[in-house]
Amino acid sequence: MGEVVRRLPFCGAYEKKIGNTVFIPESPVTFVHPIILTTVLSLWKPPMKNLVILGAGTAGTMMLNKLHAMLDSSQWQITIVDQFETHYYQPGFLFIPFGIYSRKDVVKPKRDFFPAGAKVVSAEIDRIEAEENRVLLKNNVVLNYDLLIVATGAKINPDETEGMKDGLWYKNIFDFYTIEGACALADFFRRWEGGKLVLNVAEMPIKCPVAPLEFVFLADWWFTERGIRDKVDIHYVTPLPGAFTKPRASGILGDFLDKKNIHLTPDFSIARVENEERKIVSWDETEIPFDVLVTIPTNMGDEMVERSGLGDELRFIPTNKQTLQSEAHENIFVIGDATNLPSSKAGSVAHFQADILTENILSWMEGRPLRAQFDGHANCFIESGFGKGILIDFNYDTEPLPGKFPLPGVGPFSLLEETEMNHYGKIMFRWMYWNFLLRGKELPIESHMSMAGKRM
Numbered sequence: 001m002g003e004v005v006r007r008l009p010f011c012g013a014y015e016k017k018i019g020n021t022v023f024i025p026e027s028p029v030t031f032v033h034p035i036i037l038t039t040v041l042s043l044w045k046p047p048m049k050n051l052v053i054l055g056a057g058t059a060g061t062m063m064l065n066k067l068h069a070m071l072d073s074s075q076w077q078i079t080i081v082d083q084f085e086t087h088y089y090q091p092g093f094l095f096i097p098f099g100i101y102s103r104k105d106v107v108k109p110k111r112d113f114f115p116a117g118a119k120v121v122s123a124e125i126d127r128i129e130a131e132e133n134r135v136l137l138k139n140n141v142v143l144n145y146d147l148l149i150v151a152t153g154a155k156i157n158p159d160e161t162e163g164m165k166d167g168l169w170y171k172n173i174f175d176f177y178t179i180e181g182a183c184a185l186a187d188f189f190r191r192w193e194g195g196k197l198v199l200n201v202a203e204m205p206i207k208c209p210v211a212p213l214e215f216v217f218l219a220d221w222w223f224t225e226r227g228i229r230d231k232v233d234i235h236y237v238t239p240l241p242g243a244f245t246k247p248r249a250s251g252i253l254g255d256f257l258d259k260k261n262i263h264l265t266p267d268f269s270i271a272r273v274e275n276e277e278r279k280i281v282s283w284d285e286t287e288i289p290f291d292v293l294v295t296i297p298t299n300m301g302d303e304m305v306e307r308s309g310l311g312d313e314l315r316f317i318p319t320n321k322q323t324l325q326s327e328a329h330e331n332i333f334v335i336g337d338a339t340n341l342p343s344s345k346a347g348s349v350a351h352f353q354a355d356i357l358t359e360n361i362l363s364w365m366e367g368r369p370l371r372a373q374f375d376g377h378a379n380c381f382i383e384s385g386f387g388k389g390i391l392i393d394f395n396y397d398t399e400p401l402p403g404k405f406p407l408p409g410v411g412p413f414s415l416l417e418e419t420e421m422n423h424y425g426k427i428m429f430r431w432m433y434w435n436f437l438l439r440g441k442e443l444p445i446e447s448h449m450s451m452a453g454k455r456m
């Protein structure tokens with residue numbers, strides 16, 4: 001019906017005139033020629049989605065490597081953001097004050113660990129605008145995301161304790177949780193003739209909760225080697241009720257402190273440092289004098305978390321302890337030290353979490369329930385000095401137990417026992433870290449803790 005005005009290009013439909021009115025077909029697709037339709041459909045691609053990873057430290061780099069290998073690059077664009085170009089092997093900081101490692105042993109360029117073709121943005125993150133699904137960078141660039149992984153870690157905040165960064169900072173007060181602190185302490189120890197060495201943990205949680213213990217064990221060994229152990233009085237001062245967070249291991253590690261003549265002061269909650277009198281003072285006014293103070297200052301998440309309104313009072317992000325999904329936003333996942341989980345803040349933990357998170361991210365992308373569950377698995381070698389170490393393996397529900405690891409009855413590592421093999425495990429960890437862990441490769445240790453080889 002009606003007079004044909006013209007044939008519409010490409011779609012095979014006709015514009016028609018009825019009276020003075022020209023009718024254009026409402027939906028040209030209805031009239032599309034089948035061959036054209038098939039061609040168009042075969043060429044059509046769904047819009048690319050954006051997965052953004054914030055932080056290219058231990059956890060972020062692992063996630064990038066794992067997901068880059070698994071996701072279809074025509075469907076998901078992965079972008080990773082970090083402010084620094086250098087990757088620090090933080091477990092190595094422990095060895096620097098004792099001259100075992102130097103700076104060059106713990107740094108590599110981050111780019112060495114990124115897969116070819118990864119989109120890397122080198123910039124400081126200003127904040128996440130979670131309601132808008134976007135991240136603002138300090139250089140004014142905006143990154144939109146469909147899915148976000150936050151892996152911005154934790155860092156020390158000495159300013160949280162009154163007087164900590166006054167006159168004696170890096171003169172008689174040091175940290176070893178930063179490369180600067182570890183190197184400054186190495187310089188100091190080379191010249192130090194002895195006195196009262198106080199190690200103080202300001203508050204929990206901290207990264208690698210065994211690192212302060214390892215520090216005093218190594219100090220005992222190092223000053224013995226230098227022949228001045230009788231001139232160095234070592235004190236371990238902690239807010240915990242004992243040497244460690246878990247009661248059974250705490251008893252055993254407390255015995256090690258005794259054996260090594262290291263004095264333990266538990267339940268000490270630091271209020272301030274008095275620089276002139278060289279003492280730390282607790283909230284209940286207990287005073288502990290020092291000649292050198294090695295502090296593990298308050299550990300907190302990055303300021304970006306606070307600016308984004310996503311953190312708790314220590315800027316850690318409330319995270320589901322099993323699925324690793326943010327408690328507040330279903331398209332944000334959190335991994336590593338940035339979470340508020342009750343698991344240890346450790347590289348080994350981030351590694352176990354990465355397996356779980358990868359599985360849950362794939363489920364999320366396909367709209368399936370998040371079935372993979374993180375059990376809080378942690379596995380830590382504790383360097384105990386004189387070429388020996390102790391190993392602990394535990395999770396949310398099971399505290400460290402004695403036994404053999406990973407093979408029942410065989411080991412080669414011994415749980416909650418001091419052995420040379422455990423020391424080699426610790427030393428090997430650096431090689432494993434650079435070559436396997438960061439690159440997202442499989443390690444011969446299950447993500448979930450196993451009871452095999454453990455004695456109740």
Ligand SMILES: Cc1cc2nc3c(=O)[nH]c(=O)nc-3n(C[C@H](O)[C@H](O)[C@H](O)COP(=O)(O)OP(=O)(O)OC[C@H]3O[C@@H](n4cnc5c(N)ncnc54)[C@H](O)[C@@H]3O)c2cc1C
Nearest residue numbers: 055057058059083090091125152153208336337346347348
């Ligand atoms: C002294 C010491 C000893 C340790 N020993 C051990 C050990 O023996 N075994 C073990 O398993 N673990 C150990 N750890 C802990 C381990 O190093 C950390 O748990 C691990 O690195 C955490 O990884 P992460 O990715 O969560 O954080 P990180 O590796 O710290 O990475 C966070 C990244 O986010 C980036 N970032 C943060 N905020 C921003 C921002 N606003 N803009 C841009 N980028 C940002 C940072 O630059 C950094 O690259 C130790 C740590 C220390 C300090």
